[in-house]
Amino acid sequence: xxxxxxxxxxxxxxxxxxxxxxxxxxxxxxxxxxxxxxxxxxxxxxxxxxxxxxxxxxxxxxxxxxxxxxxxxxxxxxxxxxxxxxxxxxxxxxxxxxxxxxxxxxx
Numbered sequence: 517x518x519x520x521x522x523x524x525x526x527x528x529x530x531x532x533x534x535x536x537x538x539x540x541x542x543x544x545x546x547x548x549x550x551x552x553x554x555x556x557x558x559x560x561x562x563x564x565x566x567x568x569x570x571x572x573x574x575x576x577x578x579x580x581x582x583x584x585x586x587x588x589x590x591x592x593x594x595x596x597x598x599x600x601x602x603x604x605x606x607x608x609x610x611x612x613x614x615x616x617x618x619x620x621x622x623x
Contacts (some may be wrong), residue, residue, distance in 0.1 A: 517598040521576070525599045528575035533560055534568045538577055541591040548581075548590035 529535050536558050541549060549557070555565045569589060572578040576595050581588045 517595075517602045521595075522599060522602050524575040525577055525595065528571050528577055531568070531571075533558075533564065534572055536560075537565070537568050538572060538591060541578060541589060542593075542596070544590070546590060548588040550586050550588060554589065 529538060537554060537560070540554060540557060551562065551565055551569065554560070554569075555562050558565075560568070569578065569580075573580060577592050579590050579592050581590070
């Protein structure tokens with residue numbers, strides 16, 4: 517993962533509502549959630565949620581897919597795993613100790 521992408525990801529997650537949204541999408545797994553489901557679950561106003569989803573999408577931490585009249589949002593697990601791998605790379609006194617990024621999350 518490039519440093520610029522790491523900064524975008526961390527910046528997007530550095531907000532209480534966006535962190536809550538991202539965590540809810542991680543918990544939801546590959547099935548994802550609709551904006552109305554997220555808004556109801558998290559108690560976030562739909563217009564504010566739209567802004568936060570846009571920020572997470574810009575940081576490539578969430579993906580969206582249109583299903584009929586609904587939009588389904590999912591956590592971007594490869595991006596999440598890449599961010600985690602970047603953060604712990606060489607964490608053991610400079611020695612590589614990061615597990616394979618694919619093993620971090622099987623979603």
